[in-house]
Structure formats: structure tokens, C-alpha cells
Amino acid sequence: MTHSQTFDVIIIGGSYSGLASAMSLGRSLRSVLVIDSGKPCNAQTPHSHNFLTRDGETPAAIAAIAKKQVEQYNTVQFHAGLAIQGLQTGSGFEITTEAGEVFTSKKLIFATGVRDLFPSIPGFSESWGISVIHCPYCHGYEVKGEKTGLFANGDMAYEFSKMVYNLTHDLTILTHGKSTMTAEQTAHLETKGIAVVETEIEALKHTSGVLEEVVFKDGKTLTLKALYARIPFEQHADIPGELGCALNEQGFLQVDAFQKTTVPGVFACGDCVTPMRSVANAVAMGTLAGAMTNKELVDEAF
Numbered sequence: 001m002t003h004s005q006t007f008d009v010i011i012i013g014g015s016y017s018g019l020a021s022a023m024s025l026g027r028s029l030r031s032v033l034v035i036d037s038g039k040p041c042n043a044q045t046p047h048s049h050n051f052l053t054r055d056g057e058t059p060a061a062i063a064a065i066a067k068k069q070v071e072q073y074n075t076v077q078f079h080a081g082l083a084i085q086g087l088q089t090g091s092g093f094e095i096t097t098e099a100g101e102v103f104t105s106k107k108l109i110f111a112t113g114v115r116d117l118f119p120s121i122p123g124f125s126e127s128w129g130i131s132v133i134h135c136p137y138c139h140g141y142e143v144k145g146e147k148t149g150l151f152a153n154g155d156m157a158y159e160f161s162k163m164v165y166n167l168t169h170d171l172t173i174l175t176h177g178k179s180t181m182t183a184e185q186t187a188h189l190e191t192k193g194i195a196v197v198e199t200e201i202e203a204l205k206h207t208s209g210v211l212e213e214v215v216f217k218d219g220k221t222l223t224l225k226a227l228y229a230r231i232p233f234e235q236h237a238d239i240p241g242e243l244g245c246a247l248n249e250q251g252f253l254q255v256d257a258f259q260k261t262t263v264p265g266v267f268a269c270g271d272c273v274t275p276m277r278s279v280a281n282a283v284a285m286g287t288l289a290g291a292m293t294n295k296e297l298v299d300e301a302f
Helices: 016-026 059-070 136-143 154-165 183-191 239-243 279-301
Strands: 002-012 032-036 076-080 083-089 092-097 101-110 114-116 148-151 171-174 195-197 201-207 210-216 221-223 226-229 233-235 266-268
Touching: 002 016, 002 092, 002 279, 016 032, 016 059, 016 076, 016 279, 032 101, 083 239, 101 239, 101 279, 136 154, 136 226, 148 154, 154 171, 154 183, 210 226, 239 266, 266 279
Parallel strands: 002 032, 002 101, 032 076, 101 266, 148 171, 148 226, 171 195
Antiparallel strands: 083 092, 092 101, 114 233, 201 210, 210 221
8 A cells, every 4th residue: 555645635537627627726736636547438429519619629639638738737746547445534535546555635526427327239339429429519510400319218308309309300219118208298299290219229230330220129220320318327436425425316426506515625526416518518617626626725724
């Protein structure tokens, strides 16, 4: 077990939200350690959109520019590793990595994201982020007017279909089993020409993640250009829960308007706290989390 120095703040997660927090804190002269395992949830996504100055860039390129800029601040250090345990101490927090290193800090920021739980449909995970997409704001413009599917059910399918219908009227909802939408919802979808297919899906036929058709268990097929999907997720990191951070009913870490979790001294930002998963939103939340963490340190020391 290797003991390291104490930092003002440890940030767990070095993607957009974590890097934005680190910049905010580094510029405030705080000693910061960013622990990152190098597995962002959008690793497979070819292009990032809806982020001013970087529209259409690859997520990796944006992250590389961000990291290079944060590295200019000698107040920020990076550690490649997986944080696996967190403890509250008298003076703050202690984080242990998979390799057994121990780091301590006064404050913690979780920018750990979420892990998507893919259905066991061949081709689904391989197409995720490429032609099986989660966000109309991130990817919708590129497939506007195209033959599109929506993999969802119940109220979620109905509500999400409104958003997708705004971008394309050639829309089919795939419930992958019996529809749980109400008769009123189904009737309204019919007036918009939106079909609902309840047949279970056998596989997604694709080439390098580019969707060609949906193959159903009854042998029928449906040609699609894109498939929006609302799938379940879990928190990427167990540490917030072990420290006592509450989750909201959607399964996100509960934070207030200042990115504070329910545990004093612990902040969270990015995809682990919001369904609005975008680079722009992650950066905004990370910047705020960094500033609010710094304010707490300032107030305590003054």
C-alpha cells in the first residue's frame, strides 16, 4: 500500500466534467488530483455535436485538447488508475485505487459517469453511439428526415417519440415485447403515422456499427438509418454510495444547485447526476462543481 500526499481536492473521473472541475480548481490555486481509469462512456461515438467551438469533433479529440490545457496548471496532477474505495476521515477523505495506492483530500468530486446496460441483442452494443443513439440533441440533426426507430416502451416511448418526431416523421417505435403504452397514447401515435411494433428483436444487422436493418424474431426485417434507444444504466462507481451519497429516483447521484451531494464535502457532476448527457452540459456542471468546491474551501479557511 503506497501512501501519497494530501490534496485539497480529489476528482474521480477525468473526462469532460472532471477536467472542467480540475481547470476551475487549478486556476484557484488548489492542489488537485484527477484519478481516471481511461474508459469514457462515449468512447465509441464518432462525433460530438452541440458544443460551441468543437461541433463535429471526435470526443477523443475534445478530451485530448481539454487535458492538454488542464496540464498547463502545475496545481493539477493526473493519476491513471481505478478508484475502488473511499473512506471518510477526520480531515476529509481517503481514496484507494485498484493497485493499492492511497490518496487523501479535503474534498471529493465525482465525475464518474454511468454504465449503460445493453439488452442482449446482437449488434446493439456494437452500434451504440454510432447509429444506435441516445440523444436527439447530440445526434438528431445528422439523421433528420431519415427512416428512424425508437427502442423504448411505456410513457418513456411516448414522451421520447415527440422529440424524435420533431426531427423525422418516418418513425417506428419498437417495444421489443408487449407495448405498455396506454390506448390513448397508441391512438395518438397512430394519428401521427407512428407505427408500434411489439415483435421481439432477434438482432441488429450492421456494418461497423452502421445500422442496416432490424431483424425480428418472426423473421421480418425493418430497414432503419438510426435507432434511438432508452436503456437502463447504473452508476459507474460504487464509492459515492459507500460514502452515503443518495441517489434520486431515476438512479442519478442527488445534487443541489451547487453540485453538492447529500454528503458534506462531496460534489458530483456530469453524466452521473443528469439524464442530459452532452459534452457541453458536462463541462458546465464540472466548472460549477469546481467553483463551488473552491468556495467551500475558501469559506472554511478564511
